Amino acid sequence: xxxxxxxxxxxxxxxxxxxxxxxxxxxxxxxxxxxxxxxxxxxxxxxxxxxxxxxxxxxxxxxxxxxxxxxxxxxxxxxxxxxxxxxxxxxxxxxxxxxxxxxxxxxxxxxxxxxxxxxxxxxxxxxxxxxxxxxxxxxxxxxxxxxxxxxxxxxxxxxxxxxxxxxxxxxxxxxxxxxxxxxxxxxxxxxxxxxxxxxxxxxxxxxxxxxxxxxxxxxxxxxxxxxxxxx
Numbered sequence: 001x002x003x004x005x006x007x008x009x010x011x012x013x014x015x016x017x018x019x020x021x022x023x024x025x026x027x028x029x030x031x032x033x034x035x036x037x038x039x040x041x042x043x044x045x046x047x048x049x050x051x052x053x054x055x056x057x058x059x060x061x062x063x064x065x066x067x068x069x070x071x072x073x074x075x076x077x078x079x080x081x082x083x084x085x086x087x088x089x090x091x092x093x094x095x096x097x098x099x100x101x102x103x104x105x106x107x108x109x110x111x112x113x114x115x116x117x118x119x120x121x122x123x124x125x126x127x128x129x130x131x132x133x134x135x136x137x138x139x140x141x142x143x144x145x146x147x148x149x150x151x152x153x154x155x156x157x158x159x160x161x162x163x164x165x166x167x168x169x170x171x172x173x174x175x176x177x178x179x180x181x182x183x184x185x186x187x188x189x190x191x192x193x194x195x196x197x198x199x200x201x202x203x204x205x206x207x208x209x210x211x212x213x214x215x216x217x218x219x220x221x222x223x224x225x226x227x228x229x230x231x
Contacts, residue, residue: 002034004060006048009039010122010196015227017119017195019108019188022223023069024057026184029219031076031083035059042127069188070100073181086181096182099174106160107189111201113139113146114153118197150199157201161208168207172214179218187215187223194228 005025008018016022016037028035040047040056051058053067059075066075074093077086087093112119116135120143123131132143139146164186167174174182190212193201202209216224216231224231 001062002036003028004036004038006040006056006058007037008056009041009124011124012227013039015122015195017122017192018056019192020055020069021057022188022191023181023184024059024072026187026218026223027069027073027076027086027181028059029222030086030179030181030184031080033076033080033083041124042130070097073184086184088175088180092175092180092182096180096185099182100185103185103189107157107186108192110153110156110160111189111193114150114157115193115197115199116143116147118199122196154199154201158206161206164211165207168211173211179215183211183215187212190215190231191223191226191228194231195226196228198229 005021005028007016007021007025009016016025016039025035025037038047045054048054048056048058048067051060051065051067055067057069057072058065058067059072061075061079064075064079066072073086073096087096120128120131136142164174171177173179174186190201193199202212212231
């Protein structure tokens with residue numbers, strides 16, 4: 001029986017934009033596991049209430065429900081040890097956890113502000129009031145005011161990527177010679193933006209650009225084929 005994944009969707013069922021759900025999807029692809037995607041929206045919390053979570057990603061694997069992208073990655077490696085690993089040992093897992101927290105604080109914060117109105121425009125109608133209320137409370141202002149200077153936030157986002165560049169000059173992936181969950185953590189942010197906004201995040205001479213191209217090509221171009229804008 002295929003694993004079920006509840007995945008955040010926009011106005012269209014196939015516009016899947018959550019950076020955390022992208023982490024989970026890439027992890028499932030990495031493990032070579034068959035999964036079924038169930039589109040979910042912010043205001044459909046009743047659909048996942050049985051799991052104890054109010055947010056996605058959520059996977060249901062037989063009788064087991066797991067939520068939170070980090071917990072899903074850990075579960076997949078422990079439940080399917082014979083398949084390709086997402087972490088190469090406990091040190092890799094510890095460093096990936098650090099990277100996860102770094103990405104949320106350093107990458108997601110400016111990126112959200114840079115793509116905010118594009119993101120809002122692609123939401124399902126029934127989610128817009130919820131999104132506006134919760135994000136304006138979280139961000140401390142009207143969406144339109146917060147998103148008024150996308151160039152400023154884009155510059156901050158590009159600057160925040162600097163710690164990744166030296167490693168990506170020497171290695172094909174953040175995790176080293178091959179991709180790991182560390183790569184999927186960062187890549188989730190790029191798919192978040194690509195799914196919802198035409199904003200050009202990177203220049204072609206950026207080492208991160210070349211890495212993103214490799215990520216888009218993984219698993220027979222799984223992420224590249226997803227609905228979104230040109231990278």
